[in-house]
Amino acid sequence: MTRxxxxxxxxxxxxxxxxxxxxxRATARRFGVDGGGRWQHPAPxxxxxxxxxxxxxxxxxxxRCPVACSGCYLDAHPDGEHRAFEEIAATLDDIAARGxxxxxxxxxxxxxxxxLPRIAAHARARGLLPVVTTSGVxxxxxxxxxxxxFAQVNVSxxxxxxxxxxxxxxxxxxxxxxxxxxxxxAGVPVGVNVVLTRxxxxxxxxxxLALVDRVIELGAREVQLLRYKPQGRAASLEYLARRLTPxxxxxxxxxxxxxxxxxxxxxxxxxxxxxxxxxxxRTSSAMVGRASSAVxxRTSSAIVADLVALGVMGxxxxxxxxxxxxxxxxxxxxxxxxxxPADVSAFAAPEPCASCPVRAVCRGGCRVVSRHxxxxxxxxxxxxxxxxxxxx
Amino acid sequence: xxxxxxxQLPPGVLAVRAGPGANCSSIGSVVDLLFGTAVLASVVxxxxxxxxxxxxxxxxxxxxxxxxxxxxxxxxxxxx
Ligand code: SF4
Ligand code: SF4
Numbered sequence: 001m002t003r004x005x006x007x008x009x010x011x012x013x014x015x016x017x018x019x020x021x022x023x024x025r026a027t028a029r030r031f032g033v034d035g036g037g038r039w040q041h042p043a044p045x046x047x048x049x050x051x052x053x054x055x056x057x058x059x060x061x062x063x064r065c066p067v068a069c070s071g072c073y074l075d076a077h078p079d080g081e082h083r084a085f086e087e088i089a090a091t092l093d094d095i096a097a098r099g100x101x102x103x104x105x106x107x108x109x110x111x112x113x114x115x116l117p118r119i120a121a122h123a124r125a126r127g128l129l130p131v132v133t134t135s136g137v138x139x140x141x142x143x144x145x146x147x148x149x150f151a152q153v154n155v156s157x158x159x160x161x162x163x164x165x166x167x168x169x170x171x172x173x174x175x176x177x178x179x180x181x182x183x184x185x186a187g188v189p190v191g192v193n194v195v196l197t198r199x200x201x202x203x204x205x206x207x208x209l210a211l212v213d214r215v216i217e218l219g220a221r222e223v224q225l226l227r228y229k230p231q232g233r234a235a236s237l238e239y240l241a242r243r244l245t246p247x248x249x250x251x252x253x254x255x256x257x258x259x260x261x262x263x264x265x266x267x268x269x270x271x272x273x274x275x276x277x278x279x280x281x282r283t284s285s286a287m288v289g290r291a292s293s294a295v296x297x298r299t300s301s302a303i304v305a306d307l308v309a310l311g312v313m314g315x316x317x318x319x320x321x322x323x324x325x326x327x328x329x330x331x332x333x334x335x336x337x338x339x340x341p342a343d344v345s346a347f348a349a350p351e352p353c354a355s356c357p358v359r360a361v362c363r364g365g366c367r368v369v370s371r372h373x374x375x376x377x378x379x380x381x382x383x384x385x386x387x388x389x390x391x392x
Numbered sequence: 393x394x395x396x397x398x399x400q401l402p403p404g405v406l407a408v409r410a411g412p413g414a415n416c417s418s419i420g421s422v423v424d425l426l427f428g429t430a431v432l433a434s435v436v437x438x439x440x441x442x443x444x445x446x447x448x449x450x451x452x453x454x455x456x457x458x459x460x461x462x463x464x465x466x467x468x469x470x471x472x
Contacts (some may be wrong), residue, residue, distance in 0.1 A: 003450045009406060019439040020409040027404030032449045047406050055409075099452040102412060127450050131412050151412035191411075222411055266411060309401055311409035 003127050004028065005099040006035040009047050012055060014101050017129060017151040020055065022047050048308055048360045052345070054322035055102065057095045058334045061088055061119060062108035063326045066137050067170045080108050083326050085115045089122050091324050096126035105132040106334060108326070111139055120149035133193055135172055136179025144186035154191040154224060155179050159200045160211050166199050177218055184219035191222040198241070201248045205255040216263050223263055227270035230372035231335040239372065249274050249385065270366035272314045273384035276358045300357035307361040314363040318345030335368040352390035353380045402440055
């Protein structure tokens with residue numbers, strides 16, 4: 001069923017499991033939406049800054065994980081507690097009433113929660129689109145069939161063979177690959193989450209390309225690239241050795257361009273500043289990869305327009321994104337437990353972000369990285385090449 | 393300089409988030425179109441046409457107060 005929520009510009013409308021649209025007021029009316037007080041004033045010229053309520057909420061269902069990766073952002077353990085079904089159901093009722101579209105379940109290892117299929121069914125019954133991310137540990141063919149309520153299951157896979165072990169501290173590549181094949185076999189839509197680390201990209205990105213080829217072969221229909229973030233057990237000195245080098249950051253657009261020719265690629269909110277470097281004050285071939293002739297030579301305003309059209313809105317913590325931790329507490333995003341969504345959403349990044357051509361789709365980069373490296377979440381992302389250049 | 397956005401969406405559509413976005417930690421967006429290789433626009437056209445033909449719309453306000461006439465809607469509210 002179509003689900004719609006009025007906004008100042010018109011509405012967000014989810015037309016099917018794979019398509020969430022921002023539409024203007026005339027189109028919203030065709031979907032039967034009445035904007036009421038939201039449409040009392042003239043429509044804004046852009047959707048940027050107009051979505052102040054979550055479209056997506058990430059809900060932790062458990063603090064338990066049998067493998068306890070070295071970089072776990074939640075600090076999950078094998079003896080962590082599950083959150084009770086009734087409490088999770090109450091959270092889902094609440095976020096559905098707030099007009100949220102998608103609920104992404106995480107943990108810990110969500111598959112370890114015995115009632116995960118029931119939780120997904122409850123989300124569906126409330127009009128929410130349930131998705132989940134798993135390491136694949138504990139996934140059997142029977143369990144995979146029980147996951148049919150999910151719009152998509154993403155399996156985390158951070159490198160082939162030893163590369164996975166080096167990144168996560170446990171030998172999980174085969175587990176992830178088996179899980180992928182099992183889910184595909186069960187007819188569940190599957191994507192893959194890949195955390196970009198120094199070890200995975202190496203000197204030429206070959207590790208990432210090989211990994212993507214492997215997961216395509218196994219039936220993954222999209223790859224989500226994630227920035228490595230210093231939260232939980234990853235907020236350690238190790239972070240400095242695992243994050244991408246400046247040379248690897250410079251290589252990213254071309255690498256993504258290559259990946260896109262092989263499969264569907266998503267980037268996460270935190271990657272935006274790392275991809276924007278060459279658009280900012282130097283050349284306009286940024287965000288898009290030097291290898292992509294379709295986009296080279298475009299202005300930063302055109303690039304921003306494109307990103308907005310694709311729903312890329314940078315750091316959405318506390319705005320289009322919300323999170324509920326395993327204790328039921330609200331957070332602006334999963335990586336910022338204990339912080340107030342209102343405080344984070346109110347952050348207006350100072351220079352060099354304030355005058356940055358891509359500020360509207362970046363918002364000053366990742367608060368998690370700023371907090372870890374600068375001791376203050378409310379400063380520009382110190383790993384952004386433009387921020388680094390401004391400091392020189 | 394080519395200043396035309398390559399992302400072509402159907403009339404009335406201001407943005408599209410493609411894919412269900414399965415991730416428990418960060419929000420993600422498909423960027424294939426930026427790299428000029430995807431055919432997202434036609435998929436969006438088809439999805440819009442199909443859903444307009446479907447009369448069952450679950451209209452969720454999520455913010456009843458802001459929908460009262462005369463109330464400015466911009467104030468950020470606490471996230472869930
Ligand atoms: S300068 Fe700020 S707004 Fe611009 S890309 Fe860097 S972090 Fe983002
Ligand atoms: S702080 Fe912002 S950019 Fe960083 S992970 Fe959270 S939502 Fe994404």
